[in-house]
Amino acid sequence: MTKNKTTEQKIFDAATELFLEKGVDRTSVREIATKADINLALMNYYFRSKENLFDAIFSQLVKKNTRKLIKILDSDLGLEEKVRQYVVVYIDMLSENPLLVSFVMSILHRSRERITEMKAISSLYSTDTFAQQIIEEGKKGNIRRTDPTQFYVDMLSLIAFPFAIKLLVMDKRGFTEEEFAEFIQERKERVPEMLIDSLKLR
Amino acid sequence: MTKNKTTEQKIFDAATELFLEKGVDRTSVREIATKADINLALMNYYFRSKENLFDAIFSQLVKKNTRKLIKILDSDLGLEEKVRQYVVVYIDMLSENPLLVSFVMSILHRSRERITEMKAISSLYSTDTFAQQIIEEGKKGNIRRTDPTQFYVDMLSLIAFPFAIKLLVMDKRGFTEEEFAEFIQERKERVPEMLIDSLKLR
């Protein structure tokens, strides 16, 4: 019963598992073929190339994970609450799926010029109600006048970068996996506080 | 006169240029050999492997660039001034050498387990007077009690990550190179302010 999968699905699933486990570059097509129990050439038959297969997998991963985040940004929550929820949900997401980060990093490093063409990227865009909200609240004098792009970049940086430098932090501080996880958990309070503070009038 | 370079130097220089220009993965050994005007096998003769050559180049790049940063952290400046200088010098460094970031990112993504073995990493470590300073000032009640690691990670994130997601930001906001450079320049004021605010007592 577990084996009604189409060939395309078998390839997709095997590749996803391997890519997440050992990284794209360190996963060979022959390895995928073996794990999926298919002929080598079928990978190129169904997906035109390994890069293409990667794109497909990445798109699916991003879509699956960013839906909730975009929903928060586009909701009608107040700015403070919106930031709080976004940070916590995002950090939880990366905590549960730490490989997503190195996955994303590998794209940023890969294919420089082609990055904007990636289908998946488009799903990273919210409808910008968040940016509008920051501008509006600034005009009303509820918060400091703030460049939404700067604020959004601050937010992303404080959320995602620690995962990217995980191994460096662990090595420098002698953290175990558990200690690093704890370190990250603390950030679910620290980061929103910092971001909201930066919006406060002085 | 320009050609008294030893073979090892010729390889090193050609590879450095190519790695920075097109990335490590997209630079072939044969290409390096051609540019350096040497035989293909000499690359393996002088450096044991391409990965090793990369390590050597990376070490040199990191050393050359981080000296100034470590000096600031280990200086006897006050905390505020130290943060200000560190952020500005770091951002300037990455602005002038934007390829350093994608270079570093590629390492974080590469060789996961071997990362701590990298010679270059050690030069990222200051003698931790900075951490001590944060703890001391916290005890004295001059600033909020703060986990130095958290603060350091905040700082690094706000400085470096925007460079890593440069293409995403440019695409999303329709920035030109100049506009992105300007965006980064603004962060030289914004980021220290944010960091210093986070230390203030409330």
Place this chain on the structure above:
DNA sequence: TTGCGTTTTAAACATAGTTTAAAATAATGC
């Protein structure tokens, strides 16, 4: 059952990093 489009296969191809073993060159000892 025949014919035709789809799927699968084994084999070959091009390019990558690396190794080898011989040749060329430089250095050393007598």
Place this chain on the structure above:
DNA sequence: GCATTATTTTAAACTATGTTTAAAACGCAA
């Protein structure tokens, strides 16, 4: 100054990668 030894350079081959090819196997409608 020559013979020997060590170092450097070379061309070629080796292995592994992603990809392509052309034939075979399969599925199904006419």
